[in-house]
Amino acid sequence: xxxxxYKQIQEDLKKRIQKGDYKVGDYLPSEHELCSAFTITRTTAxxxxxxxxxxxxxxxxxxxxxxxxxxxxxxxxxxxxxxxEAVAQQVETEFLRRPELTSWxxxxxxxxxxxxxxxxxxxxxxxxxxxxxxxxxEDNWLAVExxxxxxxxxxxxxxxxxxxSQRYLIEIIGSExxxxxxxxxxxxAGLLQVKKGAPVLHITVKYLTSIPGYYIYSQLFCQTDxxxxxxxxxVQ
Amino acid sequence: xxxxxYKQIQEDLKKRIQKGDYKVGDYLPSEHELCSAFTITRTTAxxxxxxxxxxxxxxxxxxxxxxxxxxxxxxxxxxxxxxxEAVAQQVETEFLRRPELTSWxxxxxxxxxxxxxxxxxxxxxxxxxxxxxxxxxEDNWLAVExxxxxxxxxxxxxxxxxxxSQRYLIEIIGSExxxxxxxxxxxxAGLLQVKKGAPVLHITVKYLTSIPGYYIYSQLFCQTDxxxxxxxxxVQ
DNA sequence: TAGTGGTCTAGACCACTGG
DNA sequence: CAGTGGTCTAGACCACTAG
Numbered sequence: 207x208x209x210x211x212y213k214q215i216q217e218d219l220k221k222r223i224q225k226g227d228y229k230v231g232d233y234l235p236s237e238h239e240l241c242s243a244f245t246i247t248r249t250t251a252x253x254x255x256x257x258x259x260x261x262x263x264x265x266x267x268x269x270x271x272x273x274x275x276x277x278x279x280x281x282x283x284x285x286x287x288x289x290x291e292a293v294a295q296q297v298e299t300e301f302l303r304r305p306e307l308t309s310w311x312x313x314x315x316x317x318x319x320x321x322x323x324x325x326x327x328x329x330x331x332x333x334x335x336x337x338x339x340x341x342x343x344e345d346n347w348l349a350v351e352x353x354x355x356x357x358x359x360x361x362x363x364x365x366x367x368x369x370x371s372q373r374y375l376i377e378i379i380g381s382e383x384x385x386x387x388x389x390x391x392x393x394x395a396g397l398l399q400v401k402k403g404a405p406v407l408h409i410t411v412k413y414l415t416s417i418p419g420y421y422i423y424s425q426l427f428c429q430t431d432x433x434x435x436x437x438x439x440x441v442q
Numbered sequence: 443x444x445x446x447x448y449k450q451i452q453e454d455l456k457k458r459i460q461k462g463d464y465k466v467g468d469y470l471p472s473e474h475e476l477c478s479a480f481t482i483t484r485t486t487a488x489x490x491x492x493x494x495x496x497x498x499x500x501x502x503x504x505x506x507x508x509x510x511x512x513x514x515x516x517x518x519x520x521x522x523x524x525x526x527e528a529v530a531q532q533v534e535t536e537f538l539r540r541p542e543l544t545s546w547x548x549x550x551x552x553x554x555x556x557x558x559x560x561x562x563x564x565x566x567x568x569x570x571x572x573x574x575x576x577x578x579x580e581d582n583w584l585a586v587e588x589x590x591x592x593x594x595x596x597x598x599x600x601x602x603x604x605x606x607s608q609r610y611l612i613e614i615i616g617s618e619x620x621x622x623x624x625x626x627x628x629x630x631a632g633l634l635q636v637k638k639g640a641p642v643l644h645i646t647v648k649y650l651t652s653i654p655g656y657y658i659y660s661q662l663f664c665q666t667d668x669x670x671x672x673x674x675x676x677v678q
Numbered sequence: 679t680a681g682t683g684g685t686c687t688a689g690a691c692c693a694c695t696g697g
Numbered sequence: 698c699a700g701t702g703g704t705c706t707a708g709a710c711c712a713c714t715a716g
Contacts (some may be wrong), residue, residue, distance in 0.1 A: 210685060236701060247687050249485075252702085265616075267654065268702050269695030315670070380501075386666040387623035387641035405623035405641035418503070430622040434551070446704060472682060483706050488683085504683050505714030682714075688707095695701075 212253035215244055219254065223263055223274055233271040234264060298338070299364060302331040302397075305357040312347050315384055316412040316423055325351040333397055336433055340398050343427040352376060352420055370415075378422075380414040390427070398429040407435060448489035451480055455490065459499055459510055470500060470508040534574070535600060538567040538633075541593040548583050551620055552648040552659055561587040569633055572669055576634050579663040588612060588656055606651075614658075616650040626663070634665040643671060 222228055235243060240251040255272050258264050264272045310318050310327045328350040334342040353374050362368040370376040386408045395402040407430050413422040428435060458464055471479060476487040491508050494500045500508045546554050546563045564586045570578040589610050598604040606612040622644045631638040643666050649658040664671060
């Protein structure tokens, strides 16, 4: 198997939670029980449970066990999961600009590297809807260097990140984000169907990829009245 | 020692990075080198390095090593670190309301539990400055049940979380957050020295503590013009 | 190829939780 | 008290990176 054992067990447990075999408040099998059930050692069992904790499915407590947690379903945007995976509700996407080659002329707090500037910039822009209501404008910039032909094809399952992963073997390994509350410009206000000058959330993102020195830059304008941006976080 | 070995090594390496012994771009000693240097096994060395990665100090790459990362110094607020620890710049704090006993009457998307409602509510409010400029209004609510006498004492080193930890042995183990862009009310605008109606970032937080069912509720109003809220995040 | 981190085994002792 | 997770040892094999 190429997929690590802990990952298999992690996904197995996750599916059982999602199917309802383990409900909110239930305890998963203890580390020792997982060891005998899957014929693994505690290191592997712990890794699977720690990952589930990171993802917010369970809370682990010393002396007690791993308890299934209630998950809030506002946009879990501040993770690198991407929009489509993060939202449970009905999501639609409309391209404002399909992927096209441009020059590097975006104005974010993050700046492209000199190396990236040497190649052309691939740009696309999308408008995202939840329950048929526009909630987010998204602009994306990346160096075309590592994604040749990107502009000539459809997205894998409508997902940008899935396309990167499956067609170019590029994985997202992290992100840096900056958040600001700003007044909506006329253009953004029109797209999000709010008044010009209304407060919107502006998020600039620099995604780190599995290719060193190769980044993806994004900006989001979010209408947070009905759908606040959510985030949950665990330590230990 | 009560402090785990991996934690000691993590802090040791962190201090060396902060002192400049390891600069941005440098590689930390490999896992094997740490093993012999500290007389530990790889499990322990890995744990220390993984924690440093979580905190954003290093990037670990298979086949290469642990490289010191540039840390952006906007407010790393979306972690549970708390304000004083997260910001490098000069920070001042002014109490708008010192800790006092009140009834539960806050109106956040998070609701106190029935158990919490049975005891009185401890409330305090602070205004935070960076470089003598007001940037954040912070309101906090928690059940007085687990923090008797809180209102009668000073904070440990000015830090709310340190006070909880050292005086009441309560640790923060996670948080859930919701972010919205809103128009500043007259009161908030006055405190943050912006115009009434100006966009401000509103963050509501439910902190999970080491006491099951015991939470801390906060709301923040942030003026993000000069100091955007920052966040960095890593997977794997 | 040598060196790195990723995964895993098979144990051990400890601290915490609850009855 | 029994059961849980937290920490740690002492190995092993593998996949990835770079010269």
